[in-house]
Amino acid sequence: MSKRVRSREVCADCSAPEPRWASVNRGVLICDECCSIHRGLGRHSSQVRHLTHSPWPHSQLQMVQTLYGNGANSIWEHSLLDPSSSVSGKRKANPQDRVHPNKTEFIKAKYQMLAYVHRMPCREDDSVTAKDLSKQLHSSVRTGNLETCLRLLSLGAQANFFHPEKGNTPLHIAAKAGQILQAELLAVYGADPGALDSSGKTPIDYARQAGHQELAERLVEIQYELTDRLTFYLCGRRPDHRNGQHFIIPQMADSSLDLSEFAKAAKKKLQSLSNHQFEELAMDVYDEVDRRETDAVWLATQNHSTLVTDTTVVPFLPVNPEYSSTRNQGRQKLARFSAHEFATLVIDILTDAKRRQWGNSCESPKDNVELILQGIDGHHNSEGQDNDQPDYDSVASDEDPVQEATCGDSCNDGRTKSSESSDLSDGPITVQEFMEVKSALTASEAKIQQLLKVNCHLSEELRLMQSKLNSLQTENTTLRWQTPSGQQHPQGLFGRQQPRGGRARSMYETGSTPRQYPHRVDTARHDDGVILQPFPTNGCSLEGQSTVLENDYDTTPNHSELEESGSPLAASEAAHQGEEGEEDATLPCTEDVICKTEQITKNIQELLRAAQETKHESFLPCSEKICMAVTEMAALFPKRPSSETVRGSLCLLTSSASRLHGECQKAAEHNLSPSDIQLVTQQVIQCAYDIAKAAKQLVTVTTKENNN
Structure with missing residues (x-):
């Protein structure tokens, strides 16, 4: 497409010049800001691709360009073209409108509710x-x-x-x-x-x-679009259909030794699914591949210096209202799979898809095996998502047990490693392939030894942290009861005594499911509606870390902890902790809370960009901005809210900000080893997630109460 033609193109939704994205099923071109909203709608509403950075079949791109050039957008904006629409107050978004709520509401009405499509005359049947x-x-x-x-x-x-x-x-x-x-x-x-x-x-x-x-x-x-897309995602190749090759089954270089009973049982579960259930699982994995690939294109094409909260990545698959809540939950949990885990699931699906088409015997001289050296290509490592314990309760449901078997057991099947590699081999192995495999195994062994050393070091650090935590819990208990005569026992941050010791949290509270493999923190965590950008790490296993973090969720820092942290929140939290008086049921204006939440989220994104770019010296300034924004938000609420939910959210908000400031101070030290830096960075991400989660809870509660 020539530059002259492109210069005349405008976004179909807001008329911004030179749109860089397309919605394939809507036949329109859209700008970056509108694309961020389209992606949040889900592929069932809009299938987006970048015009130059995404792979396109030539005829499909030509189809979209033809639709756009012939006015396909008038289909979706039919009633807006009516002169009477301006009288009724209906109008199209423009480039100067805010992404939220102006452009978002318009795009949802246009494509989800089809509010402006020409309606057929009503008929009985x-x-x-x-x-x-x-x-x-x-x-x-x-x-x-x-x-x-x-x-x-x-x-x-x-x-x-x-x-x-x-x-x-x-x-x-x-x-x-x-x-x-x-x-x-x-x-x-x-x-x-x-x-x-x-x-x-x-x-x-x-x-x-x-x-x-x-x-x-x-x-x-x-x-063969589904299996071709999965294959291309893993190894960057597609089968040669012209010559009768319809499948390429990639193979993990480090998986041939995994013959565990769990792996074999999980593979049998996948193979025992009915064709309908298997197709649903395959389609969900296809959607997740599309989400991860589009995320990579999105991050590569954005100007990160001007990136704002309105244009962010999509952390997991949006809810499809046509699916059961159980299936939606399973689809969202696919985002939690690390790159290695997700690649294993994709390989198992490709293998079983081939088996189902060719029968139990998958012999075909045209098919071959693509070896993925070193586990996974580095490009896909950057897309690997292990959003440890996101909150999926908004779509949780006990209905549709058949779907639950599909999306629950099958998703767990994806945690298995590809075994029995002999079943995947379709032809003789050349000397070059043998040397590549040998080199890959040698490198993998060296990497394993290195990771084992790092893991031992981290385990010792975590043991010391746990010991220190127990000491602080004991000290806190002593301080609570050793008070001067005539004074009441110290209260919690907002008038309610907070237990220091952490309690065990169920998988329904944390959004967690039992893990079968050591997990890896590849992304910033998120809650529904609060989106944090991912960044790659070196993938070290941190066994035992989740227990420490989860037990610390419900804790309230005592006075000595706040003073030691040096956080800007220390003084205000100490003052709140000593407050006496009647409980207050009043809540601030919803708009004020949303405004402060946006400010907090923007600052968190700045912090996460610094983490993504390994600019650890920027952690402390970013944390100070976040603490200041948190202080301003907490000041909106009464000192002793009557709502237990508000008190808990405020407690989580302020204590997480204090912890964040302390961790960022550690990152500023110059004598930290790479493993220490990684651990501190993960703690910073955890604190940022807790702050975002608490802010969202406050917005939700405030909106609900004010509407009532």
């Missing part, structure tokens, strides 16, 4: 209307009028509609007519290239018989 629309689609795909077909699809026409009189589907007609762009559009909306007509022929057969060889080859690629 909606199924008849859908059937009529599908018949119109069946007739329209033989022409090159893409926007007409997109309009029919937007109104409810079915891409896989089987015409009872014609005995075939719209994709059969498009293939016979050689309409490759229509075929791309139908495929985006779910058309099946393997669907059979009344004579048992597929659209691929139609295209070949009509002499449209390029279209036939593209339909074969679409048929």
Whole structure:
């Protein structure tokens, strides 16, 4: 696409010049800010790709450009083009509008609720209307009028509609007519290239018989799109479908020795799933691959010096209202898999997909094995997500036990390492491949020894920290009861006595599930709606760390701890701890709380960018900004709130800020080893997550109470 043409393009949602992203299923081009909102909608609403940094099939990109050039956006903004819409107060977003709430509300209304789409006249039987629309689609795909077909699809026409009189589907007609762009559009909306007509022929057969060889080859690629995308994610290659190679099964270089009973049992569970359940799991993993790849493109194309809270990465798959809450929960937990764990799950799915297509015997001379040296390519390591214990309770549910088996056990299956590598080998191994495997194993062994040394060092550090924590708990208990005569026992931060000792937290409280492997902190943690940017670490295992962190969630620092920390919050927290008086039920204005929350989140993102760029000298200034913002937010609330939820959230907010300041002070020391720096950085991330979580809780409670 020429620069001259690109210069005339504007964002379909806010009219900003030179949009760099596209929504494939909507046929529009969008700017960076609007793209951040589209990604939050989920792929079921909008499938986004970067115009230059994302891999595109040529015909699919041509399809999107044709739709955009022919005014596809008017389909989604039909009623806004009516002059009466300006009178009614309806208007389109503009580049100067704030991302939240202005652009967000407009884009959600436009694509999720279809508020501006032209509605068909109401009829008693909606199924008849859908059937009529599908018949119109069946007739329209033989022409090159893409926007007409997109309009029919937007109104409810079915891409896989089987015409009872014609005995075939719209994709059969498009293939016979050689309409490759229509075929791309139908495929985006779910058309099946393997669907059979009344004579048992597929659209691929139609295209070949009509002499449209390029279209036939593209339909074969679409048929294997899911497995091809998973393969390309791991090893950067796609199968050669023209020569009959339809699968490439990557293999982890360090997994051949894992023959544990747990791994074998997990593989059997995956293989025992019904085809329908397996397809659902595969589609969810496909969506997670798309999320991780798009995250990588997003981070690579953003100006990080001007990045604000409104344009951030998407931490896990958004909720799809058409799925059960159990399946949504399983989809979101895929983001918690480390790069190694997720790659293992992808390999198992590819292996079983091949087995299900070829039968139990997966022998095919055209198929081969791609070895992933050193575990995983470095590019995908940067995308590995292990968001340790995010909060998924908003979609938790006990319904749909079959789905739970699929997304619960199957997700656990992904934690297994790929075993029995002999089952994956389809041909002889060359000398070069053997030397590569030998070199990879040697390097892996050296890396394991190095990690074992680091792990021993960290274990000793954690033991000392646990000992110090126990000492502080004892000291705190003594200080609480050794008070001058005539005074009451010290109270908690906001008038409620807080136990120092941590209690065991269930998986439902922490959002955690039992882990089968040592986990790795590859990303900043997040809560629903509070988004923190990820950054890569060296992946050292930190066994035992989660216990220390979780037990510290509900603790309140005593006076001596606050004084030692040197935090700007120390004085205000000490003052609060000694407050006496009646409980106050009043809460601040919701807008004020949101404003302070945005300020806190922006400062946290600045801190996380510093962590991502390993600028540890910036930790302390960032923590001071965060502490100041937390102090201002806490000042909005009464000193003794009557709501226990508010008290707990304020306690978590201020104590986490104090802990953050203390950890950032440690990072400023010059005599820290790399392992110490990593541990401190992870503690900083934990504190930042707790602050963001508490701020969000305060916004939620304040909004709910003020609305009541």
